[in-house]
Amino acid sequence: MIGNIKRVLPKVSFLGNSIVTNAKPKDSINEKEFVNLNVNKYKHLEVKVNNDEINKKIFLAHRGAWNNKCVENSIQSFENVKKNISSKLHGFECDFRQISQTEKPAWVIMHDENLYRFNGGDKINLNSIIIQNEMAAKIPSLNEFCKWCKTITEPVIINIEIKTGTDAGISYLIDSLNKANKNQQITYVFSSFDKCILSSIFKKNESYNAVLFDSVTEMIDKNEFLISDNCLFFATSYDFYEIHKEGLKLLNKPCGVYFKNMSSYKENVDKLKNDPFVSIIFLEV
DSSP states (O other), X not given: OOSOEEXXXXXXXXXXXXXXOXXXXXXXXXHHHHHHHHHHHOGGGOXXXXXXXXXXXXXXXXXXXXXXXXXXXXXXXXHHHHTTOBXXXXXXXXXXXEEESSXXXXXXEOSSSSBHHHHSBOOOOTTOEEEXXXXXXXXXXXXXXXXXXXXXXXXXXXXXXXXXXXXHHHHHHXXXXXXXXXXXXXXXXXXXXXXHXXXXXXXXXXXXXXXXXXXXXXXXXXXXXXXXXXXXXXXXXXXXHHHHHHHHHTTOSOEEEEOSOOTTHHXXXXXXXXXXXXXXXXXOO
């Protein structure tokens, strides 16, 4: 990753069916075949170096750039990413959760299903405050996030991980995010651990970029291709990836990796940067 980068991103938040691969696994693909798969099928998420050399890694800040700076999944953590977009940081991941069906419906950005980890509380609401590393922040609502998205004037990738949501709620979420992308500089990539939620995303539009998080153990055990062809990537934890790397290659899909164990994070993330079978790395920054 050297020189000036020219990001190849779409001017809309979704692409046509041309990006979808129908390949089914037979044998593990080699490095060259995987690189060709990535280059040919996912050009809209490439980063070009010096206009000719392809950088096949996408770096996203996990829950924004927040470590020792601010609170995770806060507007400030996203703003930190926006200010530091480069060849080493292309965007961020954040967690959306539907907490009500009565307030249009109500969505908040929150990883946990309760507030125990932050302030000992239980119920999440639109005015909840969380405290982390002696810093405090209000949990962002969808409206607040959309207002911030309207300020984006340079290309950025935002991974919207949906924790919970109804069909109608997810449709409302996607419509709101697309409307907020008024400068057409945001590439949304939707993801979930829940296959039903991914189905709701595809009901809205089968061409939406999507990532299936985890849920890959049964695919390896049964040697079955269970990821929807609509899914651009799958993502799993570093520990799982290290154990099941060869089996994961059989899925013939670009792989994203995130971290649960921070004790050896720096060493492990450096290894992934040189791993040709990993396309997305979720950074703890």
